[in-house]
Amino acid sequence: MRSVIDILDLSVSEIDELIATACNMIESPEKYSELCRGKKLATLFFEPSTRTRLSFEAAMLELGGSVIGFSDAKSSSAAKGETVADTARVVNCYADIIAMRHPLEGAPLVASLNASIPVINAGDGGHAHPTQTLADLLTIYREKGRLNDLTIGFCGDLKYGRPVHSLISALSRYTGIKIVLISPPELALPEYTKKEVIIRNDIPFEETSSLEKALPELDILYMTRVQGERFEDQAEYERLKGSYILDLEKMSLAKKDMSVLHPLPRVDEITCDIDSDPRACYFKQVANGKIMRKALIAKLLSAENVHCGNERSAEFLPKGVCCSNPRCISSVERGLTQLAVIGENGAKRCAYCEAEINF
């Protein structure tokens, strides 16, 4: 069975197929309402995330399946010292598919390596959250009718913003994409992502700290939150923060058909008076997220899906060499084999969290 840990585990044609299924599900939900009858989804949420968890659960119920799981590590066996690998082997006996959220990067990959049922990554620390990206892609597709020939602005925290990195990766495989990176220098996109994803794929891009200047040319604006705690200099934060809040005035600078996306929850980075603007698509994104999760669960549980494991080839690290990322599952879980994948630039990266390994 096949797992989805990262958005790049799905090929472009598979994403196109998921979007086609999703559109079909929207049109004729009744055709899918018994598809997963008798199947069980396990939602293993080692940290709370209501929106994502309820989205997966609603998706499975709409397919006629049922749900077991937990919403918090405190009610799980992890509190008694059980490894992620053992939890996966146990849940493997109870469910037909797993959606896992975990604060440690790579935990869902560990689960997928120890389960014979498909595992969907529902967010692993700062690493990946592929079903959020599927929600974003379906929203762009439904709003614009295409996934190519688009100018897309990413605004706010581009340094730590997991959905931003993941959507940029996903879009880098389409043609005619232009990217505008809008952030304070403190929160700029990491050099690695810029080099390995944007530049390597010859995607035209701009960098600016001014949302106002960037707005007029955008087809899509992807907003994220600028959090005060990311700044060393609080005075600097206070000076800046208003310029990354999207309000009616700034919206007046945008195209009439620009779409505003946001991964939610929003705090105050988009003012409430924009909610009723037809360009505000962040609640549509929520609905689209549920549909794409339905499409993905249906695909992974379908009989034809006979792939075996993830198609990335990993190699053992030499004894004594290990990942140095403290938020990586391999730094925490005992008994885990240290594995590396080879990045596109030839550098070795941890197979779990994709941090570069130096030795």
Place this chain on the structure above:
Amino acid sequence: MRSVIDILDLSVSEIDELIATACNMIESPEKYSELCRGKKLATLFFEPSTRTRLSFEAAMLELGGSVIGFSDAKSSSAAKGETVADTARVVNCYADIIAMRHPLEGAPLVASLNASIPVINAGDGGHAHPTQTLADLLTIYREKGRLNDLTIGFCGDLKYGRPVHSLISALSRYTGIKIVLISPPELALPEYTKKEVIIRNDIPFEETSSLEKALPELDILYMTRVQGERFEDQAEYERLKGSYILDLEKMSLAKKDMSVLHPLPRVDEITCDIDSDPRACYFKQVANGKIMRKALIAKLLSAENVHCGNERSAEFLPKGVCCSNPRCISSVERGLTQLAVIGENGAKRCAYCEAEINF
């Protein structure tokens, strides 16, 4: 779609209809076992309440529907700063009906104003808990065969007792009701409720601090708990508390067919040896609560239900004027419009928590 935030959102004839449906559901549960197939209830419990939550969930399952939700604010997006309004908009994409419990008064109303699906208030702070009142009404109806011509005693904490205020409001619309208020002076019914509900509706009533004196004339005794922490003078509390505990001796003073109700959980205000007395109806109330929730969910999800929003007319408050109740959602949630309703005496009341607004 229509929401139920307060028991008065339902007319007398709608309550009669709910009771008729409930009796039908008791007689022929199988007729309703597929009524909500394919529908989803979201139980959004921002504070724990097992009994109420499980009652809603059992109700939905017995209608053939399914359930998603959370049982605690810690596992919800509220912990990340999401507003109730945004949570409602998100869950709107996942479910067909919401049951919301929230520590802040007015939160379920905010949800109902932001969702296109029906919202049922499952308890909002000290404000309202209409399905508890529906459970009480069905219990009285099934025990007595009527909702009029009854003498009803309310005993214990009448000051803070939300179920008491709500049941008095509900009963005030029936004829032949007499009310006996039994409490220490510290916990007497608020003047407002007495004036605006009991006196305005010409309901005969008595006030006493003696449960023993009141007992012989009662058809119904509604017990609630007298909590020590409500008293400034602990010596006074110690002196009083025994007189508000219902035991076998006091029960011997009551009519042979008096019914004892209690909203549960009880701690020690009704001794366990009364549980086997046929007049003890508090566990029947639990069963009746589930049935009335079934009837209410069925009604709100039925096709004919095409009302739009709650029928109370609210008005904007002048700029700068706002509700001063610190437990009101409007004191806490950003971006909320300050709204007022006009009370029966012409005074302005906060539309969310019904506290009087002074300006």
Place this chain on the structure above:
Amino acid sequence: MRSVIDILDLSVSEIDELIATACNMIESPEKYSELCRGKKLATLFFEPSTRTRLSFEAAMLELGGSVIGFSDAKSSSAAKGETVADTARVVNCYADIIAMRHPLEGAPLVASLNASIPVINAGDGGHAHPTQTLADLLTIYREKGRLNDLTIGFCGDLKYGRPVHSLISALSRYTGIKIVLISPPELALPEYTKKEVIIRNDIPFEETSSLEKALPELDILYMTRVQGERFEDQAEYERLKGSYILDLEKMSLAKKDMSVLHPLPRVDEITCDIDSDPRACYFKQVANGKIMRKALIAKLLSAENVHCGNERSAEFLPKGVCCSNPRCISSVERGLTQLAVIGENGAKRCAYCEAEINF
């Protein structure tokens, strides 16, 4: 309706019947997939236990039924001071069968005495956990083809290990059983269990502190964890602990067809490299646990099951005499009748926790 609080509540022929049903369920799961349609299981977990809870929930869903419940006392009415007896009476109105986990010994028995629906003990403190034992028995049966004529080693913490005591009790009713007790002296099997269960039933047994010496003769090795906190002398613990860790080297001493069981979660008492050894049966135990729970739920909900209450005869204790076990529900819950059962040696034991009562 009948409850299962202790493994001895089931006769040998009933256990044989459950095993036969379980084997049938494994072969033809579809024959059972609608058996409990319309029925509800309440999982009342007053302390977290993911594996056990998810196992019960998966079992009920595979029978076509549905599930309500809570996974933690914090989200239950217990936080508001509700007794276990009242919680059971309330849930009785919502569900058709209860699975209860509780930190206090005897709590599920209290529930069963107050509910008219069956109650399954899903673990009550150090007292009993009968469905774990059912999982163990099915695993032994499926691996060995029999439950008699077996040499079974119990290794690790035999003093506090609830699954160990319970499995020894269960096996004591079969013939040709030989038991090998492997533990440090600090964690030896309690004298009571040795006398009343092993010796009274004429079961041949050995005691040793050496796992290595015991291994060659075993058909089954039941591993449990040796926890440092059980030792007064930490230096002693450090010296000992390695000898109770099962690794490849020790496995080389065992029979080619020995089966290794463990109640899970394991921490480090079985090294991960043994997981792929065909003798490692602890994840099979997990799958078998789900199946036996299916068989048990099906049995307890079946129409023919018209027993009334548990068949142990209890007697009232003289006024003022009560159980002195601080972890017993009767020491904590108000309004509980003190009851005793007569042990096989004529001594009085608390009906709730089975501790001896001295007076």
